[in-house]
Amino acid sequence: MTSEGLPDWLGPVVRAAEAVEPEQMSRFLPPESGDGRQSAVLVLFGEGPRGPELLLMERASQLRSHGGQPSFPGGALDPEDGDPATTGPLRAALREAEEETGLDPAGVQIFGVLPRLYIPVSGFVVTPVLGWWREPTPVRAVDSGETARVFTVPVADLTDPANRATAVHPRGHAGPAFLVESALVWGFTAGVIDRIVHYAGWERPWDRAKRVPLDWHA
Numbered sequence: 001m002t003s004e005g006l007p008d009w010l011g012p013v014v015r016a017a018e019a020v021e022p023e024q025m026s027r028f029l030p031p032e033s034g035d036g037r038q039s040a041v042l043v044l045f046g047e048g049p050r051g052p053e054l055l056l057m058e059r060a061s062q063l064r065s066h067g068g069q070p071s072f073p074g075g076a077l078d079p080e081d082g083d084p085a086t087t088g089p090l091r092a093a094l095r096e097a098e099e100e101t102g103l104d105p106a107g108v109q110i111f112g113v114l115p116r117l118y119i120p121v122s123g124f125v126v127t128p129v130l131g132w133w134r135e136p137t138p139v140r141a142v143d144s145g146e147t148a149r150v151f152t153v154p155v156a157d158l159t160d161p162a163n164r165a166t167a168v169h170p171r172g173h174a175g176p177a178f179l180v181e182s183a184l185v186w187g188f189t190a191g192v193i194d195r196i197v198h199y200a201g202w203e204r205p206w207d208r209a210k211r212v213p214l215d216w217h218a
Contacts, residue, residue, distance in 0.1 A: 001090065003111040006132050009052055010045060014112060016199035017130055022115035025195050030118045036125035040089035041074030042097040043192065044108065045155075046133035052155040054193070055139070057100060058148040058183060070185045072192070073097035076124070089113065089127035101150045102142050107135030114196075119188055128192050153180045159197055161206035168211050177212060184216045 003014045022029050030036055044055040058070050075096040081088040090113070094105040114128040141147040157163055157180045167177035167186035176194035178185040185193065197203045 001110045001112070005134075006109070006111055007047065007052075010111070010132060012200035012202070013045070013130065013196060016196065017112035017114055020115065020195070020199050022117070024199070025115050026117045026191060028118045028120055030116050030125045036118060036123050038077045038084040038088070038127075039075055039124045040077065040093040040096070040127045040129050041072035041189075041192075042093040042108075042131055043072055043114075043128050043196070044097065044103075044131045044133055046136055046152065048152055048154065050154040050156060053152040054155060054158065055097075055101070055103075055133070055150070055152055056181075056183075056185065056189070057141070057150045060144065060146055060148050069187060069189075070183045071189045072128070073100045074126070075100075090129055093127075093129035093131075100142055100147055101139040102137075103133075103139050104135070104137040107133065107137055109134045114192070117188070117192075126188065151181050151183075153178075153185075155202065157181075158193060159202050159204055161204050164206040165210045165212045166208055167216075168213060170214070174211070179212070179216070184212065184214065186214065 046053050056070050057073055073096055074093055077084055077088050077092040081091040090110050097103055098105050109132045111132055112130040116125055116127050118125055139150045141149050158178055163179045165177045166174050168174050176190045
């Protein structure tokens with residue numbers, strides 16, 4: 001893991017990752033008991049036709065867990081990934097990203113990790129792994145039973161106030177959301193993006209009173 005050779009625009013993300021505390025990322029933190037299934041996601045930044053961008057995927061609608069929801073590539077750690085406290089999440093994030101999107105992990109430079117977070121509804125303890133797509137390769141939905149599509153979102157779209165909203169769950173929970181690429185990005189993924197944008201200094205004032213339901217469609 002190294003931050004050497006990164007583009008200058010990623011500097012604020014590097015500094016944010018080094019300084020941010022778990023409580024600044026989310027109110028949902030891993031149980032002190034150590035319970036929870038260890039997992040990792042790859043927060044992969046690249047450079048596209050419209051400048052800096054982020055890789056996302058949309059889970060297949062028929063999945064029982066988070067079906068149809070945009071997310072980062074990722075999943076649970078396997079024993080062969082190694083120590084969950086050190087290199088395990090890095091290997092798991094790259095392995096899962098390759099399995100789900102077909103990207104070549106050799107072209108990805110891992111430059112940091114964010115604090116471990118907790119998803120109460122699934123019991124996952126998730127480590128967001130930060131990567132720079134140094135040598136991009138074609139991506140696709142490798143398994144249509146798991147993934148509906150793989151796509152990139154320009155950072156400029158994620159920071160555009162017109163694309164920001166508050167998503168409201170039927171049970172009343174509200175959280176940050178992004179209306180991009182004909183998708184509603186909400187939940188854990190939107191929460192991580194929201195905090196990165198905020199602590200990297202990229203956030204622009206947006207209408208927090210703008211609310212959208214989870215069944216929003218472009």
